[in-house]
Amino acid sequence: MNSIKVPGNIKGERVDAVLSIAVEGLSRSSLKSRIEQLFVNGQRAKLSRKVSSGDSIEYNLKKEISVNIEAEDIALDIIYEDENVFVINKPAGMVVHPAAGNYSGTMAQGIMHRLQETESDFLASDKRPGIVHRLDKDTSGIIIAAKNTAALEFLSGQFRERRASKTYLAIINGRLPGKRGSIESLIGRDRQNRKKMTWKTENGKSARTNYKVLRRWSEKSFVALSPKTGRTHQLRVHMLKMQTAITGDPIYARKTEGYSLMLHAYKLRITLPGEDKITEFRAPLPARFKSAIISLSGRD
Missing domain, CATH: 3.10.290.10 (RNA-binding S4 domain)
Structure with a gap:
């Protein structure tokens, strides 16, 4: 209960x-x-x-009924693979799991197809694959998936206990105070818009984000964001709280200015199954970031 x-x-x-x-x-x-x-x-x-x-x-x-995931031959940018895990660089626009309105073309379906091709016993009871954490559809970057139940539990435990760490890169509107800082708030569901989360709540969960400013322009900044908790839309809400919404955010920015969401999961530090040391993975900066940085640098 x-x-x-x-x-x-x-x-x-x-x-x-x-x-x-x-x-x-x-x-x-x-x-x-x-x-x-x-x-x-x-x-x-x-x-x-x-x-x-x-x-x-x-x-x-009641336990939530899972959507039956049908394998699809979808190209995946695999950064690392062994007998227990995939580490994948997810492109912006790809949905992680099938859901209403997105029953095809998802990362989970691409993983199922790859397992069918490479793992003859992937349907065995101890081989249940699973994606360990989530990224929003419009966010690109690193995501780790487990090939079996034991790996899924091992990796999920590190996220649950906050022993795994992630760093995101973002272009934001405006400037954060100082070169480094920390943002803390509660985060809960917005009562007026169920698609949004908000820090303006007394009923949310505590959230903390550390930031480092990498580069500043006249109207935007390039920053590294490290969430210390894992709340829904945490980085997007914390940037809005600081009046520096993530550039191109279709939900929280007042206008997108022709940008897509400029948020990229750049780095993941985690211990892999069967190991006792932390491994660091990085997803290269996407072309949309490189183009934006060149364009912004040319204006100033």
Whole structure:
């Protein structure tokens, strides 16, 4: 049984609204089909029950039904591969997992095809492949996938315990204070727009991002961003909080100026299965970044 305390100054909100904000990846629509048991202050309740700050919510969810992933022959830019893992340089615009509106052309389907071609026993019960972490569709760069269940659990544990580290490169609108810094806030679902996250919440989860300024121009900056937590849209929200939205961000920037999202997962440091040392992987800077840097440097 999962449980949360209703946070902040909430008064008279529905249980489904509170859970969809407090639990990452859980929407009000999915709650209708997934909720098995629900209690408020020890008493059985419905999703429409109104709760306030300090109330205790206990709930059980059905396991989410996985989409059947059909293999597709999709070209993957593989940085590294061994018997346990793939490290892939994902292009901007590629979706990681099949979902509504994106049932084809995903990274997961490309991985399934490659495993069919190279691993004769990949359907065995201990060979369940899985993508360890996520990148938004419009973000390019490093992503690691496991070829078997043991590797998936080993790698996922490092992300869960924050022993794996990632560094992103971004072009942002404006300038951050100083050459280095840290941004901390809560991050939760935006109540007005469910596609957005926001730092303007009392009910979110704590998030921290370190930054380093690599280059400045008159109106933009080139920065390295290191998330110390893994919240949805964390880097995009933290840059918006600093009034330096990521250039080309279709959700958080006021205008894209003809750019695509200028965010690239550049570096991953992680311990591979069967090893006791940290390995560092890097994904080369994409052409869209090189072109933008040349263009911005020519203007100043």
